[in-house]
Amino acid sequence: EDLTLRIGFQKAASLLTLIKAQGTLEKEFAKNNVNVKWIEFPAGPQLLEGLNVGSVDFGYVGEAPPIFAQAAGANFVYAGYEAPSPRAEAILIPKDSNIKNVADLKGKKVALNKGSNVHYLLVKALEKNGLKYSDIQPVFLPPADARAAFERGSVDAWVIWDPFAAAAEKQVGAKVLQSADGIVNNQSFFLAERTFAQKNPAVLNKLLDELGKQGKWIVKNNKQAAQLLSPLQGLDTPVVELSISRYSHDVRPITDAVLAEQQNIADTFFELKLIPKKIQVSDAQLKPGITTAGK
């Protein structure tokens, strides 16, 4: 019988946006009687809302949303991940800022998206430079608002991921004070609704296979991919080019090490009181023995 594969995506997620634009999945899955339906969400948390109530089967988000979703008891599994892209998130400062290093952030206003991957980055970066999280003044703003506040000078620094970081660098000459390189991994995850994953392992594997191929293509054809993406995302080509060059686009199966890193983040968020209880990340794994991704 026909199966509909409902994929949740965000425009900012280059891999899915490209594969949707090229129609590869539709073609590939037509052979197996699987219909592909694309559902757009403005950001990760909304996508997880959809996943939680069973309106979406598969989605791609950063490292933080799954942790909150799991704390809230959402029923999903980690299906795969994108290899670390530490250069795709950074602490930015205005071009004429006199902040020289992370230690200078003491007492300063730092804009960030609460409970996102950059929240973790900030905590770890401060830790590494001998500061506590309480030494700075966090200013919680979603990316679009943070950009406005950053340009206006209402904040001294901004922790943000790509493509927003790339856009700020290219458009307002923001400087990278510190990227995640050497501090945190910054991985992204492919999530699947649990019952869907249990019932359709073949579909899931094929999907991840196709995504892996597309990822390799992007890495090889950076410029061309940027040209395709630019009108879709509404960003200048140089910005997109910079942005996608800093992601690995390397789709891999889940490993224990990856989950351990997630567990670190979860524990950090628990300490920050961002989640109300401790969670066990490995609970959100399909039972061992079932392959969850291609090679």
Place this chain on the structure above:
Amino acid sequence: MIKKIAPWIPPIVILGLWQLAVSYGWLSSRILPAPSAVLTATRDLAVSGELWLHLQTSTWRALAGFAVGGGIGFLLGLLTGSFKFMETLLDTTLQMVRNIPPLALIPLVILWFGIDETAKLFLVSFGVFFPMYLNTYHGIKSVDPHLIEMAKSYGLRGFQLYSNVILPGALPSILVGVRFSLGLMWILLIVAETISAQAGIGYMTMNAREFLQTDIVLVGILLYAVLGKVADIFAKTCEGYWLRWHPGYQ
């Protein structure tokens, strides 16, 4: 003549000042693009056909939501305005419910209605409901009781009483509700279209906002303003016709 031009003076002055501010560099055009840039963006969107797609999608959602929410609000307003018992029973609950921000309701709405059109329709209806309800309710209460008494004693009952006396008397107030709702339906779409939309002006605006395309955000804002004007012209026309007996509306 003056009456035709005067209403357009403030918008034109605002646009002029804005263009000047950008031209003379008082405002960075990256922060706030000039009206001319916004115009270009509008033209591009229009030429590519995207604008019409968004407009069409949103218009359908807005009108459907208005019809449903406004209709229910009107009926409940009739009910509570006409029957003291209904007022006692329902008004408190409605006053509590309407205070809930649609934005906070989204998780529940997704839960109940999924992420499809129904959810968006519900949100628009939910928001539009209240101004219609409140204004209908108050409109009915403010009808001169002497006139109602007279009509009843002249044998008017039920539908006849409503269509001849109560509704025309409540009409000025109901039309305020309509005017308000006609604006609100667009505003609510921007909330509704954050739930997994692929098209619509709310989607277009929020999406552009996400990607810092300030010119398109401004296209959205101007579009909202124009839609507001259109709704207003519609409401004024209704007022002009239905309230032509009313000395205050001439």
Place this chain on the structure above:
Amino acid sequence: MIKKIAPWIPPIVILGLWQLAVSYGWLSSRILPAPSAVLTATRDLAVSGELWLHLQTSTWRALAGFAVGGGIGFLLGLLTGSFKFMETLLDTTLQMVRNIPPLALIPLVILWFGIDETAKLFLVSFGVFFPMYLNTYHGIKSVDPHLIEMAKSYGLRGFQLYSNVILPGALPSILVGVRFSLGLMWILLIVAETISAQAGIGYMTMNAREFLQTDIVLVGILLYAVLGKVADIFAKTCEGYWLRWHPGYQ
């Protein structure tokens, strides 16, 4: 007696059904926590003092925004309602401006007002402005022109004319605006408090939504409902006092 109880029947029935639905497993408590769970969450928040902090912060913002936006709306409504020329000049612009969703304005608001309280105040004022404006405007237009004529010919001018005749006549309508604004101010806070807030019920709710903490979202929703009721009691009290001459409000 019945009149005291009746208003509480619908809320209690809703809560009861909800609790039942969760207890009997018709609704997964993961998706929608039971009222009891929400109660526990409320208690926890109340005990930790967080709830009061949020409430206090939001209340201040809401009332300040209401005062500013409602005040300006009232004054502009007076102006356009009283002077035909002002109506011609301003009404179109205002009808256009009010159609702009606060959510779309946020980037511009941050550019203009930064990320502090001013920005939040602006957003609440902006939203509250319109119902006050529209209802004041229509209230003034609906005052019986015969009474105004009479008062003028009895030597009433300016302030005296307004305080004795025009405002009392417009009051039923203005109070609808107040009622509406009192609800809207809370609704707008949820938008305003996405701008770099550290406290406030809007912040609490949206934050919880972001992290899928449905129980806290529900605490927020219930809190909004209760605040709606409080605002409503206030508005009803005003109506009861100021409109005690009005047969419709007795």
Place this chain on the structure above:
Amino acid sequence: MQTNSIEHNTVKSIDDQNRTGATPHGLSIEIHGLGKSFGDRHVLQELDLSIKAGEFIAIVGKSGCGKSTLLRLIAQLDSPSSGQIKWSKSPDQARQQTRIMFQDPRLLPWKSVSSNVALGLGEDDKAVIKKRLKEVGLEDRGHEWPIKLSGGQKQRVALARALAHSPNLLILDEPLGALDALTRLEMQSLIESLWVKEKFTAVLVTHDVSEAIALADRILLLDDGKVTANIPVNLDRPRSKGDAEFANLEKILLGKILNRSKVH
């Protein structure tokens, strides 16, 4: 130039006969121990009154003595504080067959003059509406908004509206107070001729003594919440003011009214 001339012949036309609800006889009313209070204010007290079917009653009395209150009770627009009113029909039927012309015109401002007169009538009654408007001298104002009419014109529209229904009980609360002497006489003969033809029961409140005598079978003087005088008028119709008996009765009645307050 407006034409207010009143068509005298039309009142005699016969096409009124087969109309809706026009019964040959009016309602009869029995009132026992009627009382009405607003808070501490006892407006009517222990009032007894019986009105025969088809009778024409006029009520006179000082301003604020409770005339309108009594009419409202008879029309079932208010409920008595004590005592009772009985009609020859069930209260519901009685209510349906009663029409009251209020002291203020109560025209619907959002309806044209002729739609106001048409209130509560069906489509078939268009001719009647037109006729009534003509009889009150406003046939050329049918399409206008009531707000454009003069005080007396509004009152005449309200009169036309009340007369258009052919009720079994017609209650008129100062129906001609805002009219000049000539128009007043014309309206009086209009009311009288309709009453003669349709035989409804009529209760009229008026401050004009000669109007009461010209129209009524019986005149009641209301004072202190009670009926203090009950004066039958046994003159032949049509009655003429010039008549000696008429003038005599007028004198007696006026004397009663003017002296009343000195009595107690």
Place this chain on the structure above:
Amino acid sequence: MQTNSIEHNTVKSIDDQNRTGATPHGLSIEIHGLGKSFGDRHVLQELDLSIKAGEFIAIVGKSGCGKSTLLRLIAQLDSPSSGQIKWSKSPDQARQQTRIMFQDPRLLPWKSVSSNVALGLGEDDKAVIKKRLKEVGLEDRGHEWPIKLSGGQKQRVALARALAHSPNLLILDEPLGALDALTRLEMQSLIESLWVKEKFTAVLVTHDVSEAIALADRILLLDDGKVTANIPVNLDRPRSKGDAEFANLEKILLGKILNRSKVH
């Protein structure tokens, strides 16, 4: 039980004399070729009229003939379509010194009866307000909402309000139409005594011929938008209805009114 008894003595009291704006003489008015049209409807046409300072003018005429329209023009509540009106003061001063009692009571429903009478008066005028209310027989109703009053009571409140101001020009549009014969006489003598004392110019519209004769120095008959008769009343004051001359004049005037429509 309400007490409507009217205090006759108070009208003679003298503490009214030193009140705001009370000038010994009223305004005089000159009207030339006055015309007023509403759309196609020409209500007043080429109307000429001159009113002396302190004169008491009564205007009678058929319902809808333009009486209220003329009063509104004199009170500057409307502007003429043609012709002009001149006052002995500047139009602005004239407007300030004019008070009009409208045909409908126009009470503010959100103000108590006494606040309605107090409209446009200062705090110091409390005594006057009380006095006027007493004179119209409503001293015990001051705290009530107007909606609770009877038709005639409302009219008396409006009268009290107009009289409380001591204007130089007092315009009364059917001020006593809703009152019974006795109350009416009392109000007439109230108006007359105030006029005698304060010497304002008075313009009264009435449908009651004997009222016009009892009060006015001159009676104007309005018809077809023009003044068709101008009848001076040279009777001594206080005038008595029983008087032969009075009755004679009444007959003449009534004849003019009743025959008028047959003339053209």
